[in-house]
Amino acid sequence: MASAKETSTPGAGSALTRAEDTSTKSAQQWLDSCQEEDCPNLQELAKRLKETYGIGANPADLLKRPFQPWTPEALLDVNEFKSKLYRLGVFSDLYGSFNFAGLFKEMAGHTDRASLEDVINGLQPFFEDDVATPSTPEFGRLEIVQADQQALPMKTQIRNNLDELRATSSSLTLGLQQALGAADNLQQKIQETEQLQEQHRRQLEAAEHEFVDERMQYQQRLGEMEAQLAHQEQKFLASLAIAYLENYKERAELEAAKERHARELHEESLRTQMAHEEAAQLRREIAEVQSALEAADRSREAAEGELQSERWRRRAWKGQASSLLALLQAKMSGKPIKIAEGGHFELV
Known part of the structure; x- marks a missing residue:
């Protein structure tokens, strides 16, 4: 041997x-x-x-x-x-x-x-x-001592390599777990965002239906008020025409019926004033209805703007999810990664 x-x-x-x-x-x-x-x-x-x-x-x-x-x-x-x-x-x-x-x-x-x-x-x-x-x-004893002395540096180097290998393995495992946790959190945020977007969409649809219903009610009420106003105007014009016609016809009898005619004119003046007041009231109600319609339009535009903002945020979150998934795949495949401007990850 x-x-x-x-x-x-x-x-x-x-x-x-x-x-x-x-x-x-x-x-x-x-x-x-x-x-x-x-x-x-x-x-x-x-x-x-x-x-x-x-x-x-x-x-x-x-x-x-x-x-x-x-x-x-x-x-x-x-x-x-x-x-x-x-x-x-x-x-x-x-x-x-x-x-x-x-x-x-x-x-x-x-x-x-x-x-x-x-x-x-x-x-x-x-x-x-x-x-x-x-x-x-x-x-022999001398050969054993020499062999042990020659093996000591090699054993020390091997222990260092093993420690470095274990540290590298633990670091990679920790990085992978952190990346998986970040991906899970981002996926959960995406799901929550989608649920919130779906909720906003349902709220927007409900607001649109409510707006349409209220608008139809306002339009119906506005039509009724306009019909009442037209009827009052026609009634006023008709009564005024009759009054003037009677005035011309009864001019010969004016002296005899002056007092009665004065009372009639006074009453007619009161009716005219009431008709004007009713017309002014109807115009104010029409203005209020129009203001309500404009407020409803502004509410709808605000809801649409919020929905658009949610869409942009969702796109940003999806882009971040894609970057993290790419980072995860790169870590799993061992490819080097470069951090670009803005915090984006790029494969070298």
Whole structure:
């Protein structure tokens, strides 16, 4: 079996080159010589990696293959295999050149949050400081100390990457929840606005019906008053004509009936004054009716203006809802967002 000293000797070239040399010379030797008490199920795990994912037993293969197409299950199997190799001292020097931060960023781009948390929880035991190191005859105390010292920066970097990944995931989840809450609130406001608009529409229709009814009543009353006025005028003209006719006919009898004629003229004058007063009263009532009609017209115009304002507000709210929905879709799809002038959101 290849020891940690062989794979981590200074001046032997890069970690990948040393891994290739080690795996070429003794790739199967250290796997065959592995004891079950030192690395339980290691051979079975290596066989599953080769048959299921096409990954060989060489440590260099684990660094050469791209990680993006792997599923979370494959990633857990590979890291379990690497952790066992690390504990045997075969893989200790290779971890220094392995980009775990890039791996987690790639996984965060195409893996859902639940699968990502499963991978993180599966890798957590390997990131602890108190990883048990087997006491095999080939693995001396000095090599164990050197391997642990070389692994400390990598473990610290991995913990930082995990903390950053968890913070990013929590931030994205919080942003998504806030966007969903804003969208729900905006949808509720839109529904309330539609209900209020429907209520205003019904009120406007009721006001229009009431206006039409009142206008018909006023028009009917105005017609009746005009008919009464015409009748009074005709009656007055007829009585006046009769009076003048009688006056001309009875001129010869004027001297004899002066007193009676004076009383008749006085009475006729009173009737004329009353007729004029009634006509003036009718004209005042007509003016009041016309004022009421003008007030009703102004009320209708005010109601129409309020309805138009509601329509503009509704359009503004719908535009805001579209912007928030676009923001929500952009957040869910991971697209960058630019805040334009006026508080509008634009996709970059």
